[in-house]
Amino acid sequence: MKALVAAAFGPLEQLRVHxxxxxxxxxxxxxxxxxxxxxxxxxxxxxxxxxxxxxxxxHPCVPGVDATGVVAAVGEGVTRFxxxxxxxxxxxxxxxxxxxxxxxxxxxxxVHRPRALSPAHAAALPMAAMxxxxxxxxxxxxxxxxxLVLGATxxxxxLVVQQAAELGxxxxxxxxxxxxxYIRALGAHETIDHTAVDTLSAARRLHPGGLDVVVDLxxxxxxxxxxxxxxxxxxxxxxxxxxxxEVDGVAPVYVRMEASTGDLHRQAERxxxxxxxxxVAATYPFDEAPQAMRDLAEGQYTRGKIVITF
Numbered sequence: 001m002k003a004l005v006a007a008a009f010g011p012l013e014q015l016r017v018h019x020x021x022x023x024x025x026x027x028x029x030x031x032x033x034x035x036x037x038x039x040x041x042x043x044x045x046x047x048x049x050x051x052x053x054x055x056x057x058x059h060p061c062v063p064g065v066d067a068t069g070v071v072a073a074v075g076e077g078v079t080r081f082x083x084x085x086x087x088x089x090x091x092x093x094x095x096x097x098x099x100x101x102x103x104x105x106x107x108x109x110x111v112h113r114p115r116a117l118s119p120a121h122a123a124a125l126p127m128a129a130m131x132x133x134x135x136x137x138x139x140x141x142x143x144x145x146x147x148l149v150l151g152a153t154x155x156x157x158x159l160v161v162q163q164a165a166e167l168g169x170x171x172x173x174x175x176x177x178x179x180x181x182y183i184r185a186l187g188a189h190e191t192i193d194h195t196a197v198d199t200l201s202a203a204r205r206l207h208p209g210g211l212d213v214v215v216d217l218x219x220x221x222x223x224x225x226x227x228x229x230x231x232x233x234x235x236x237x238x239x240x241x242x243x244x245x246e247v248d249g250v251a252p253v254y255v256r257m258e259a260s261t262g263d264l265h266r267q268a269e270r271x272x273x274x275x276x277x278x279x280v281a282a283t284y285p286f287d288e289a290p291q292a293m294r295d296l297a298e299g300q301y302t303r304g305k306i307v308i309t310f
Contacts, residue, residue, distance in 0.1 A: 009049030130262025279304030
């Protein structure tokens with residue numbers, strides 16, 4: 001089969017589409033013939049080696065954690081899936097999804113794809129949707145709360161905005177002018193043009209008493225001190241990145257996505273039914289996957305997900 005391959009840790013320019021052996025499913029595993037795979041920032045970091053201490057990678061490495069496709073074969077002990085089933089799959093740090101065939105374990109990271117969900121949108125869903133679900137659980141939002149979402153137009157941020165607004169939360173979101181109408185349509189009550197004004201100053205003017213929750217999907221480490229200053233006493237700062245145990249008197253809640261709590265099946269059903277939407281920024285044919293990865297790293301798109309089609 002053909003796959004997108006990184007021969008070693010290094011720049012994205014090394015990525016090539018190569019022939020590699022077909023993966024065979026072992027006990028509890030499912031082999032998926034991939035129809036579409038989505039890109040995530042973690043894919044870039046796994047290729048470059050930025051996360052090598054946390055997620056060791058064996059080379060040659062096939063990146064990609066999100067995909068959708070059709071079950072081609074199942075390993076011993078698999079009971080919920082059979083050849084021909086249409087599925088949505090999340091591979092985690094094991095990666096391997098940007099390939100004609102991929103392996104995934106039978107568990108919460110593999111679910112049946114609803115018929116109404118297109119392959120491109122299904123592929124864009126797993127990591128973003130499950131992370132958003134975990135972020136919202138950590139945020140513990142209540143109707144009437146106020147929440148600022150930094151990074152609102154990304155895959156995770158847009159889903160957080162939608163579900164927070166659905167809960168009755170007053171959502172303040174960052175968005176460039178080209179994305180303002182989009183993010184308001186998702187449910188944001190107020191927006192800040194982070195390209196023209198200082199986001200933190202603008203947020204203080206809009207909410208001088210502070211916000212109940214700040215969801216920061218952008219900053220890490222010491223940079224979390226600034227958004228921490230926007231949290232009202234007793235409020236919460238929720239981050240998907242890493243930082244200190246306490247910043248500016250606030251103890252951030254750091255979220256690490258867990259497939260077991262990410263509720264992928266329910267999230268897929270919600271999108272298929274039109275109760276939630278996920279944006280596909282662009283699709284690339286498989287032979288252009290190396291360029292798609294570079295475009296992701298360079299911030300070519302301001303919202304949604306990049307999807308590779310097979």
